[in-house]
Amino acid sequence: MRRISPRSLLLSIGISLILFVIIFIVNHRSIDVEELPIKCNCPTVPAQTLPTINNTISITNATKIEAVTIQKVNIPTIPPTTTLPPLPPCKPVEKNSSVQRAIIIYYPHHQSEYFFPEVRWLYRSWAEMLRSQPPTWRTDFLIFTYNFSAEFRSLGCINRIRENKQEPSVCRIFLYVPIQFRTPNITKNNFENAFSDAKKIAKLYNDSVEQMVTIPKINDPETFDLKRSESLYNNLRTYGYIDSINTIYEGFSTFKMYDFVLRTDIDVFIYRHFGTYIPQNCTLITGGGGYGTNFNRRKLKRIAHDMGFSHVEMSGMGSTWYGSARDGFLVANQTLHGMLWLAEYEFAQPERESKLGTLMWPEWHYGVLLLYGQHLAINHLVGQNQIRIIIGHNLLDQSSTDPSPQYVQQGIRLNLHCWHTDNRFSKFAFKMGHYNKTELVKYQNDTTAQAYAMRMALESKYMTLEQLADLIRNISITK
Ligand SMILES: *[C@@H]1O[C@H](CO)[C@@H](O)[C@H](O)[C@H]1NC(C)=O
Ligand SMILES: *[C@@H]1O[C@H](CO)[C@@H](O)[C@H](O)[C@H]1NC(C)=O
Ligand SMILES: *[C@@H]1O[C@H](CO)[C@@H](O)[C@H](O)[C@H]1NC(C)=O
Ligand SMILES: *[C@@H]1O[C@H](CO)[C@@H](O)[C@H](O)[C@H]1NC(C)=O
Ligand SMILES: *[C@@H]1O[C@H](CO)[C@@H](O)[C@H](O)[C@H]1NC(C)=O
Ligand SMILES: *[C@@H]1O[C@H](CO)[C@@H](O)[C@H](O)[C@H]1NC(C)=O
Ligand SMILES: *[C@@H]1O[C@H](CO)[C@@H](O)[C@H](O)[C@H]1NC(C)=O
Ligand SMILES: *[C@@H]1O[C@H](CO)[C@@H](O)[C@H](O)[C@H]1NC(C)=O
Ligand SMILES: *[C@@H]1O[C@H](CO)[C@@H](O)[C@H](O)[C@H]1NC(C)=O
Ligand SMILES: *[C@@H]1O[C@H](CO)[C@@H](O)[C@H](O)[C@H]1NC(C)=O
Ligand SMILES: *[C@@H]1O[C@H](CO)[C@@H](O)[C@H](O)[C@H]1NC(C)=O
Numbered sequence: 337m338r339r340i341s342p343r344s345l346l347l348s349i350g351i352s353l354i355l356f357v358i359i360f361i362v363n364h365r366s367i368d369v370e371e372l373p374i375k376c377n378c379p380t381v382p383a384q385t386l387p388t389i390n391n392t393i394s395i396t397n398a399t400k401i402e403a404v405t406i407q408k409v410n411i412p413t414i415p416p417t418t419t420l421p422p423l424p425p426c427k428p429v430e431k432n433s434s435v436q437r438a439i440i441i442y443y444p445h446h447q448s449e450y451f452f453p454e455v456r457w458l459y460r461s462w463a464e465m466l467r468s469q470p471p472t473w474r475t476d477f478l479i480f481t482y483n484f485s486a487e488f489r490s491l492g493c494i495n496r497i498r499e500n501k502q503e504p505s506v507c508r509i510f511l512y513v514p515i516q517f518r519t520p521n522i523t524k525n526n527f528e529n530a531f532s533d534a535k536k537i538a539k540l541y542n543d544s545v546e547q548m549v550t551i552p553k554i555n556d557p558e559t560f561d562l563k564r565s566e567s568l569y570n571n572l573r574t575y576g577y578i579d580s581i582n583t584i585y586e587g588f589s590t591f592k593m594y595d596f597v598l599r600t601d602i603d604v605f606i607y608r609h610f611g612t613y614i615p616q617n618c619t620l621i622t623g624g625g626g627y628g629t630n631f632n633r634r635k636l637k638r639i640a641h642d643m644g645f646s647h648v649e650m651s652g653m654g655s656t657w658y659g660s661a662r663d664g665f666l667v668a669n670q671t672l673h674g675m676l677w678l679a680e681y682e683f684a685q686p687e688r689e690s691k692l693g694t695l696m697w698p699e700w701h702y703g704v705l706l707l708y709g710q711h712l713a714i715n716h717l718v719g720q721n722q723i724r725i726i727i728g729h730n731l732l733d734q735s736s737t738d739p740s741p742q743y744v745q746q747g748i749r750l751n752l753h754c755w756h757t758d759n760r761f762s763k764f765a766f767k768m769g770h771y772n773k774t775e776l777v778k779y780q781n782d783t784t785a786q787a788y789a790m791r792m793a794l795e796s797k798y799m800t801l802e803q804l805a806d807l808i809r810n811i812s813i814t815k
Contacts, residue, residue: 650715665719
């Protein structure tokens, strides 16, 4: 086992901090953010620790700014014709048909010590969900990562694209070159050497190297844009979440055959209700995201105008998406475009280098660049009649700490998302080994969200990878 590098530790702390501030803001309505029904027993922080923005910003020296040479930005012009194409026709997927779905994550193979426990519990909850899935449905677990390692082989994952609707639900690994690894020696000659390590490992396991599924597909102009790949490397390679969006763009060919995809972080539990629930009326459902203030809503609208993007005043979308594969692809594509624009033109270097910490949160904070980029993307796509969307405040990213049986019984909660909290279930306490078999017994007959998360996590910890794989095989024989 490798040790956690200081860098990945910092990254994890950073990510936790962001989640924390998001939750914090959700719980402090005084700052005019979207009200979200997320229940979270977060530690309370005195309100005065938040930066208060002074209205009286000195502008007496403002004229000086004009002396600075402003970099010329090519601003696309909005086409003068405002006649929109109609919304794409909606042919709803019938629940009684053979619904095909994928749960999709990006897994950073180089931070396995931190993230693999989360993969285990997500995998365990995927199995639990499959129990309530109708026999004609299939739900695969898709993992984009740079190494088809022994762990995923033990979990029964395969490196193959789904070929028909009958194959049982299975875990699939697709080899993907993360943005930060796209150094010149990896990208030269059309990524010629990008998969040489993977090929060595494939040979070791007698896999067919010819059939290996790898991303990016450099010859497919629909899903690979070399300029953008380079721009992502130059501007966003240190931004923690970039690959979780880029895989939904560059990896489209591996999941376009599914009726629905769930784009999710790893630190979630798929809840049983997901087994029988599909989005209605051709909508893309997002979770809720507490990043919106009057300040940044106005700012983002102004930026959308600069970009030549539509803006329909939608705000508060979270980064979990559940909808058609095509909708996910479109949102990912425009989110990448939005993130690059913001990083290049709307954040200064000290902000990009996190030198401001959370000083500017919640008004304008680089840590939530993904949510801002996605805000621009979704507003544009909705404004252009390309997608239909709803924010599923009571559907996605639900509490993993709620202790009341009513919470999970009365709602349609599709997944539980870990937040920064010490309350059970806390991913931090779990990873520090604070929960053990005692809890497993204690929560045995408990029907709360808290107990569900606790059981899934602890069971996945005490089961071997082979047992987990077995569990999926046993369930999917009948499902
Ligand atoms: C904001 O204004 C208050 C009162 O005018 C002042 O005490 C404080 O230093 C100001 N804060 C900043 C960051 O300028
Ligand atoms: C304006 O600039 C001058 C010279 O750079 C400086 O002495 C002064 O304090 C500035 N005024 C304000 C209000 O920032
Ligand atoms: C599914 O149900 C609808 C009515 O709700 C029916 O029209 C359709 O034929 C059914 N399809 C299948 C495959 O049974
Ligand atoms: C890739 O997986 C193989 C097989 O598990 C392992 O030996 C190797 O260390 C992994 N490489 C990296 C860079 O994680
Ligand atoms: C590619 O170059 C980077 C630094 O530019 C180096 O860290 C890495 O080991 C190289 N990889 C290969 C496969 O040569
Ligand atoms: C791969 O094939 C060789 C020769 O057929 C065999 O000896 C070896 O055990 C196989 N390895 C695995 C991991 O199946
Ligand atoms: C779907 O559309 C129908 C007809 O417009 C409407 O009655 C129904 O409430 C919609 N369902 C959802 C979940 O929005
Ligand atoms: C992807 O985004 C770019 C930038 O906004 C846009 O020009 C392009 O048409 C988009 N591709 C698709 C398939 O929507
Ligand atoms: C399990 O954790 C409890 C506290 O929750 C502790 O009292 C107990 O000693 C632990 N048991 C083992 C076997 O580590
Ligand atoms: C859970 O239910 C089983 C069967 O009803 C029972 O034997 C067991 O003692 C219960 N466990 C707890 C912790 O209540
Ligand atoms: C799967 O089924 C086999 C045969 O029925 C059984 O021996 C095994 O314990 C089951 N594994 C799991 C993890 O449920």
